Amino acid sequence: MAEQSSVFLVSDSYTAISLIILVVAIGSILWSTLRTGVPPMPSNVHVADRMLSLVPATTTGTIYELGAGWGFLALKIAGRFPAVQVIAYELSPIPFLVGKSLQLLANLFGFRRNLEIRYGNFMAAPLHDGTVIMCYLMIGAMIRLGPKLRAELPAGAIVISNAFTMPDWQPETTEIVESYQNTPVYLYRQEHPAVRLQDA
Ligand SMILES: C[S@@+](CC[C@H](N)C(=O)[O-])C[C@H]1O[C@@H](n2cnc3c(N)ncnc32)[C@H](O)[C@@H]1O
Numbered sequence: 001m002a003e004q005s006s007v008f009l010v011s012d013s014y015t016a017i018s019l020i021i022l023v024v025a026i027g028s029i030l031w032s033t034l035r036t037g038v039p040p041m042p043s044n045v046h047v048a049d050r051m052l053s054l055v056p057a058t059t060t061g062t063i064y065e066l067g068a069g070w071g072f073l074a075l076k077i078a079g080r081f082p083a084v085q086v087i088a089y090e091l092s093p094i095p096f097l098v099g100k101s102l103q104l105l106a107n108l109f110g111f112r113r114n115l116e117i118r119y120g121n122f123m124a125a126p127l128h129d130g131t132v133i134m135c136y137l138m139i140g141a142m143i144r145l146g147p148k149l150r151a152e153l154p155a156g157a158i159v160i161s162n163a164f165t166m167p168d169w170q171p172e173t174t175e176i177v178e179s180y181q182n183t184p185v186y187l188y189r190q191e192h193p194a195v196r197l198q199d200a
Pocket residue numbers: 032036038039040041042043065066067068069070071072073089090091092095120121122123135136137141162
């Protein structure tokens with residue numbers, strides 16, 4: 001009898017601990033979503049493929065993924081462009097931990113050595129060497145990001161955005177992904193610095 005009740009006690013403790021972990025994880029994701037204004041929703045696979053198809057095969061330099069979420073797109077980019085450095089930023093701790101674990105696991109087996117997922121706010125990260133920027137954010141975040149990219153990216157750098165436009169930027173290309181809710185994918189190009197000087 002005593003043995004049976006101690007078994008129940010142990011299983012109750014496991015249930016309680018699991019529930020606490022679940023509540024903390026959900027709370028953390030909700031809190032981060034409120035903070036950034038962007039939930040950690042991954043790009044649909046068809047949309048991600050279309051975004052990747054817009055990255056020139058000749059790309060060199062650094063590809064930045066701004067807001068890596070669970071890391072799936074970052075892993076995909078790094079796999080498609082093994083000779084290019086890929087840096088991804090994520091500010092939500094739980095998705096970051098999942099993405100970082102996947103990156104480290106892949107690295108352990110010799111894959112995706114060109115990928116680094118960093119915990120942090122991409123608005124505070126220097127992006128001066130970015131040749132390609134990939135993002136799936138929301139309109140508020142795009143409004144904040146636009147001037148930073150204009151100020152920092154080298155001329156000719158491209159910005160590929162899933163679903164959300166960059167206010168005050170003219171897309172060079174807009175592609176519609178028919179296979180997933182007619183989602184638009186926008187490609188923007190950083191102007192030559194001289195053009196930016198004329199604008200100022
Ligand atoms: C919609 S998810 C996209 C995930 C991934 N890029 C994809 O397309 O599958 C956007 C992510 O951006 C992150 N995020 C938003 N603002 C951020 C910021 N300022 N710094 C770092 N991450 C940010 C959010 O936490 C969220 O996980």
